[in-house]
Amino acid sequence: MSPTKDYALLCLENPLLDIQAQGNEALLEKYGLKANDAILAEEKHLGIYEDLLNNYSAKLIAGGGAQNTARGAQYLLPPNSTVFLGGVGDDKYAAILHDAVKQAGLRVEYRVDKKEKTGRCGVVITGHDRSMCTDLGAANHYDIEHLKSPEVWKLVEGATHYFVGGYHLTVCPPAIQALAEEAAKNNKVFVFSLSAPFISQFFKDPLDASAPYWDYVIGNETEALAYAESHGLETKDIKEIAKHLAALPKANSKRDRVAIITQGTLPTVVAEKGEITEYPVHAIEKSMINDTTGAGDAFAGGFTAGLVAGVPLAQCIDQGQWLAKLSIQELGPS
Numbered sequence: 001m002s003p004t005k006d007y008a009l010l011c012l013e014n015p016l017l018d019i020q021a022q023g024n025e026a027l028l029e030k031y032g033l034k035a036n037d038a039i040l041a042e043e044k045h046l047g048i049y050e051d052l053l054n055n056y057s058a059k060l061i062a063g064g065g066a067q068n069t070a071r072g073a074q075y076l077l078p079p080n081s082t083v084f085l086g087g088v089g090d091d092k093y094a095a096i097l098h099d100a101v102k103q104a105g106l107r108v109e110y111r112v113d114k115k116e117k118t119g120r121c122g123v124v125i126t127g128h129d130r131s132m133c134t135d136l137g138a139a140n141h142y143d144i145e146h147l148k149s150p151e152v153w154k155l156v157e158g159a160t161h162y163f164v165g166g167y168h169l170t171v172c173p174p175a176i177q178a179l180a181e182e183a184a185k186n187n188k189v190f191v192f193s194l195s196a197p198f199i200s201q202f203f204k205d206p207l208d209a210s211a212p213y214w215d216y217v218i219g220n221e222t223e224a225l226a227y228a229e230s231h232g233l234e235t236k237d238i239k240e241i242a243k244h245l246a247a248l249p250k251a252n253s254k255r256d257r258v259a260i261i262t263q264g265t266l267p268t269v270v271a272e273k274g275e276i277t278e279y280p281v282h283a284i285e286k287s288m289i290n291d292t293t294g295a296g297d298a299f300a301g302g303f304t305a306g307l308v309a310g311v312p313l314a315q316c317i318d319q320g321q322w323l324a325k326l327s328i329q330e331l332g333p334s
Contacts, residue, residue, distance in 0.1 A: 007083045007107065007155055009073055009308050012147075012179060013066030013165035014139035015086040015110060016119040017093045019049050021056035023124035028131060035129040036222075038196040040170065041122075045133050048122040060093075062100030063121050064139070065195055066165035068294045071104040072301020072323050073163075077308060079105055083155050087111040087142035087171075093118035094138075109155065111146040113138040136171065144174045160188055161308050163300070166195030166207065173206035180213030184252040191304050193296075194219030197226035204230055212251040216307070218300050221263045238263065242271035258313065262299055262324075268317055279317045282325045298327035 028035060031048050041048075052058040062071070067084050074082040084101070088094040088110045097118065101108050119139035124131045146152060156162075162179045169176065183190035192214045194200065199207060200223065211217075219227065224241045227233075233244055238261055245259035259271040267278040302323030306316030 005158070005160065006080045007158055008160045009070070009077070009082045009163065009304065010155055010159035010161070010179075011066045011070040011073075011082065011084045011163040011165075012175060013086055013168045014064045014119055014134075014136060014142070014171060015062075015067045015084070015088055015097055015108070016064035016121040016134060016136075016139060017096060018061040018063030018121045018123050019052045019058045020061055020123035021052045021058035021125065023052075023056060023126055023131075025126065027051075027056070027124055028126065031133065033124060033131045033133060035126050035131055038132040039134070039198060041133050041135040045122075046135065048124075048133055049120050049135070052122055052124070060096055062097050063123075063294070064119070064165075065167055065193065065297050066163060067101070067106075067108075068297035069163055069165070069193070069301040069304065071101065071106050072298045072327075073305040073308065074104055074106045076302060076305035076319065076323070080107065081308065083107040083109060083159070085109050085111075085142075085147065085152065087113055087116075087119075087138045087140070087146070089116050089118040089138040090114050091118055093120065109152050111138075111142055113141050116141055140171055142168070142172045142175065144172060144178060147175045147178060156182060161191065161304065162188065163191045163193070163304050164210075165193045166199040166203075169199055169203045169206045169210070173209065176206070176210050180210055180251075183215070184213055187252060187254050189215050189255070189307055191216040191218070191300075191307065193217075193300055194223040194227060197222050199223075200227040200230045211248050214248075214257055215252070215255045216258050216260065216303075217245050218260045218262070218296075218303065220296055221261060221266075224261045238269050239271070239276045242269050242276065243274060246271040247274065260303070260317070262296060268321065270313070270317065272313075279314070279321070282321050284325055295324045295327050299324040
């Protein structure tokens with residue numbers, strides 16, 4: 001392992017406060033939610049946050065996909081390896097986020113919005129499923145001006161690896177493109193997460209604009225299937241979808257693209273240079289699974305930490321699976 005430089009990994013997405021509770025079918029029905037899904041809140045959903053806090057003894061946990069990934073990566077890397085960018089409000093929720101990331105040793109450079117509330121994600125757990133409903137709030141106002149500000153751009157230039165969560169495609173595609181182009185120009189590593197099925201379905205254009213820059217693309221089986229459907233691929237075969245993702249046109253020809261699709265307890269599928277490799281996951285007793293929220297983020301964190309540390313691909317996958325296994329035994333993306 002080569003020594004990593006300070007803040008080698010820079011992550012961008014939406015910092016959110018997860019308001020997380022054990023729910024039931026009635027609660028899902030009340031807000032028109034599906035058991036295992038991720039959506040953006042509409043007017044009819046906005047009551048769920050107080051409802052969870054007041055009636056379901058909810059826990060408050062620092063969340064947001066890439067912020068979880070950044071915390072996971074920092075957990076495995078030397079101190080001061082990881083910095084996270086996103087937008088928050090000027091409120092108590094932002095203070096809770098600051099405390100949580102500080103404990104994880106993660107550096108954050110938040111764009112603070114005086115008018116908007118910090119984004120919240122209602123997480124309803126039913127059995128082993130989790131339904132996520134996000135009100136982006138201040139996260140939705142992240143802008144390229146913050147990214148290009150001298151202090152932040154210096155961090156961008158100093159980093160060797162970028163991780164972008166697909167959820168940010170709903171917020172500020174220009175910031176994603178700026179990082180992507182910086183990576184391609186300087187032969188740095190650009191890692192992208194597909195994040196949720198709705199991203200491929202409703203944000204297809206900005207997704208496709210970022211695709212040529214992906215050096216590594218990570219998704220789970222539902223995200224892979226949603227991608228295939230929205231892009232007219234006539235297949236539901238995860239291996240074929242992974243091969244397709246890996247073979248998309250690429251801006252930086254110095255690196256082959258690697259596509260990684262996780263499938264819960266089924267093997268992780270990896271496509272590279274037209275070849276498929278499968279990696280069985282770390283076995284875990286069903287009784288030990290507490291909560292799958294953030295399992296994908298934890299996988300991405302362990303995997304990306306491996307890339308930053310310069311370990312072989314198989315070990316990166318192994319680290320991702322190890323961290324995901326650790327994560328699902330805790331409540332929330334801990």
